[in-house]
Every structure is written in structure tokens, then in C-alpha cells.
Amino acid sequence: MFVVLIRSLILYILVIFAVRLMGKRQLGELQPSELVITILISNIATLPIEDVNIPVIVGVTPILALVCFEVLMSGLTLKFPKFRRLVSGSPKIIIHNGIVDQKVMNELRFSVDDLVSAMRGKDVFDISKVQFAIVETNGSFSVMKKREDDMPKLSDIGIYVQNSDPPQLIVADGKMITPAIDFLGSSTEAVRKVLSGIGVKLEQVMIMTADSGGKCYIARKSGGSPYIIEGAKL
Amino acid sequence: MTRMIMSGCILVTLLVMSIFSSVTVDRNCREIERSTENIWELYTSGDIQGAKDEASGLETRWEKIHGRYAVLVNNGRLNEMDRVISRIYYLVENDSRELHSELTELEHISKGLRAGETPKLMSIF
Numbered sequence: 001m002f003v004v005l006i007r008s009l010i011l012y013i014l015v016i017f018a019v020r021l022m023g024k025r026q027l028g029e030l031q032p033s034e035l036v037i038t039i040l041i042s043n044i045a046t047l048p049i050e051d052v053n054i055p056v057i058v059g060v061t062p063i064l065a066l067v068c069f070e071v072l073m074s075g076l077t078l079k080f081p082k083f084r085r086l087v088s089g090s091p092k093i094i095i096h097n098g099i100v101d102q103k104v105m106n107e108l109r110f111s112v113d114d115l116v117s118a119m120r121g122k123d124v125f126d127i128s129k130v131q132f133a134i135v136e137t138n139g140s141f142s143v144m145k146k147r148e149d150d151m152p153k154l155s156d157i158g159i160y161v162q163n164s165d166p167p168q169l170i171v172a173d174g175k176m177i178t179p180a181i182d183f184l185g186s187s188t189e190a191v192r193k194v195l196s197g198i199g200v201k202l203e204q205v206m207i208m209t210a211d212s213g214g215k216c217y218i219a220r221k222s223g224g225s226p227y228i229i230e231g232a233k234l
Numbered sequence: 235m236t237r238m239i240m241s242g243c244i245l246v247t248l249l250v251m252s253i254f255s256s257v258t259v260d261r262n263c264r265e266i267e268r269s270t271e272n273i274w275e276l277y278t279s280g281d282i283q284g285a286k287d288e289a290s291g292l293e294t295r296w297e298k299i300h301g302r303y304a305v306l307v308n309n310g311r312l313n314e315m316d317r318v319i320s321r322i323y324y325l326v327e328n329d330s331r332e333l334h335s336e337l338t339e340l341e342h343i344s345k346g347l348r349a350g351e352t353p354k355l356m357s358i359f
Contacts, residue, residue: 023237053309065248068241075238 003052011045014060018067031088031138037070088137095133098146108135119143164212171208174221184212186234194232210234255306256351262299263348266292266315270337270344277326277333289323307347315343 018041022034030038041063048059077084092104094115105115116127118141124130129149134142154161168180176188194216195202207219207226214234218227269292276285296319303312318340325333 021237021240055305055307055309057305058308061248061252064244068245068248071237071241072245 004049007049007052007056010056011049011059014063015041015045018063021067022070033070033073033087037066040066091137091142092135093132094135095130095143098128098131100127104135110135167209167211167215167217169207170210171202171205171218174203174205176202184210184234186210190234194229194234197232198227198229200227256353259303259306259351260348262295262303263344265295266344267341269295270341273322273326274334274337282326282329285326286323289326293319293323307351311343311347311350315340315347318343 022037044059044062044066048054048056073087077087092108094101094104094108094110100115105111118135119125119127119130119133122141122143124143124145126149129145130143131146132144136142168177168184170177170180170184170186170191176191178188181188181191191208191210192202195205195208195218198218200218200220204220204222205218206221208216210216210232214230214232216227216229216232216234218229220226269288273285273288273292276282276288296316300312300316318336321336322333322340324330325336
């Protein structure tokens with residue numbers, strides 16, 4: 001049983017490494033080849049755990065090989081668009097100019113129920129409001145509503161605001177996150193100065209976020225109302 | 235790019251390891267098969283002591299490589315080989331009629347092991 005436990009740990013670490021090696025694409029929605037790899041890896045990883053007669057290398061080798069093939073393949077699809085179309089297919093326009101393309105629906109084996117269900121998944125309950133819809137290569141659905149049925153934007157009503165990046169988490173659980181601070185073009189000393197300005201020590205901070213405009217949000221570990229500082233010098 | 239380089243390096247490492255494993259298993263299995271033939275030849279020619287020495291040598295060699303094989307190959311087959319090899323010396327010593335069948339079985343297991351590790355068309359499919 002101890003052997004099974006150690007093997008489980010080894011295979012667990014290996015699968016984590018394999019998923020990390022495949023990169024963030026894997027953690028989002030899956031392409032067909034990525035789905036195949038995920039299923040295969042999960043099945044192969046159980047073999048050496050269940051049967052101690054099977055050497056661990058017999059599980060490690062196919063997992064690593066499959067992951068490496070997948071990474072190299074994704075590199076090739078990046079460089080060669082034709083190869084990408086061969087492996088992943090191409091997105092299909094299913095609604096164009098408000099008209100449902102039945103030929104594409106037949107090609108995709110998409111029933112009317114599938115179409116309406118996919119619409120509901122995008123919070124569209126009235127098909128007449130859809131201008132354009134695409135079925136992506138990973139099977140997901142992208143919808144663009146007609147202008148008159150879409151939410152108005154600030155620019156539509158003549159309001160123009162400055163764009164800015166979202167706030168960054170710069171302190172978590174009393175520790176500074178240096179890459180985020182560098183991203184804002186600030187320094188750890190500046191962050192400490194802001195905190196000392198409100199009489200809070202770094203160790204007392206649970207969450208601190210800041211944006212490029214100097215707006216800071218600080219929540220303490222002891223609880224209580226958070227501090228919101230505008231125009232901090234970071 | 236880093237991931238692609240890492241993947242390439244891992245694949246090359248796996249390839250080298252596979253080639254090493256295949257060559258090692260092939261070589262050792264051929265030695266085992268040669269030993270079984272020698273044992274039978276010596277036994278049938280009446281050289282019982284020679285056959286016993288050869289059997290003892292086979293057992294010693296097997297004990298050396300068994301541990302290494304356990305990392306590369308399914309233990310089921312190795313256990314079968316272990317069982318057969320451990321009996322051969324005593325079958326020769328006792329002039330047993332089972333000797334030939336055990337030697338044949340050992341040869342078959344060895345050939346099967348070799349075929350499983352050698353990337354030929356039939357073994358892949």
C-alpha cells in the first residue's frame with residue numbers, strides 16, 4: 001500500500017507538470033487534440049497506480065511523450081495556418097446578417113435545439129436579436145447582437161473616458177507581490193509609504209490592490225472597513 | 235518557445251532511454267537464450283557438471299539484471315522468468331525430465347520479452 005501511495009504522489013506531480021508544460025491553453029477551453037490528450041493522460045496515469053506490476057516508467061513515458069507531441073504540434077499550428085486548419089478545423093459562421101445558415105448547421109450536425117440552447121448559454125433568448133454567430137473550433141459559440149438590441153456604450157451617448165488597466169493585487173496576506181508592483185512602475189518603498197500614511201503595517205494587510213491612476217484598496221486581516229485611497233503616490 | 239525547447243529535450247531523452255532499454259533487453263535476452271541452448275547441449279552430451287555450471291552462471295547473471303529490468307518491463311513476465319531460471323539448476327542436478335520443457339518455456343518467455351521491447355512492425359501493432 002505504501003508503494004501505491006508513493007506511486008500516486010509521483011504520478012500526481014507528473015500530471016501537474018504535464019498540464020503546466022502544455023500551458024494556459026489547456027486550462028481554458030479545449031481544442032480537439034487537447035481534449036484527446038487530457039483524456040489519455042488521465043487514463044494512462046491510473047495504470048501504474050492500480051497495478052504495481054507495471055513499472056512507473058511505463059506510465060511516465062506515454063504521458064510525457066503525449067504532452068511533448070501536443071506542445072510541438074501547437075507550435076507547428078502557430079507557424080503553419082494550413083496545418084492548424086487541418087488539425088483544429090476552422091470556425092463556422094452559423095448566423096450571418098440575422099439569417100441562420102442551414103447548410104452550416106447540417107455540416108456541423110447542429111440541431112435547432114442545439115442552436116437555441118447555445119444562444120441561451122450566451123443570454124440570448126430571442127434569436128431575432130442575433131446579427132452574427134460563430135461556432136468556434138473548440139465547439140463554443142460566439143454571438144454578436146444587432147446594434148439596436150445591444151447594450152449602449154458610453155461612446156454611443158457621447159461620454160468619453162480614459163482607458164486604464166485593471167487594478168493589480170500588490171499585497172496578499174501580508175506579503176508584497178513584486179511582479180505586480182513592477183508592472184505598475186512602482187516600488188516596494190512606495191507601497192510601504194502609502195501604508196504608513198494610513199497607519200497600517202504590511203503584516204496587517206490581507207489584500208491591497210492598486211491601479212495606474214493611484215487608486216488603492218486595502219483590506220486588513222483584522223477585518224473592518226477597507227481603506228480606499230484615491231491618487232496615492234505609487 | 236521555452237516550452238517547445240523543453241518538450242523537444244524531453245522527447246529526445248525519452249527516445250534515448252527507449253533505445254537504451256531496447257538494446258539492453260535485446261542483448262540480455264539473447265544471452266539467456268544462448269545459455270538455455272548451451273545447458274541443453276551440455277546436458278544431452280552427458281556433461282552434467284558443465285550444464286550445472288552454465289545453469290548457475292545463468293542464475294547469477296539473472297540476479298544481476300533482474301532489478302534493472304523491473305524498472306523497464308512488466309513484472310509479470312519477469313516473475314515467470316525468475317521462477318523458471320531458479321528451477322533449472324535443480325532440474326539438471328536431479329536429471330529431471332521436466333528440464334527440456336522448462337528450458338523451452340524460458341526461451342519462449344525471453345523471446346516474447348525481446349519482441350515486446352524491439353520496435354518491429356508486428357510488435358507495434
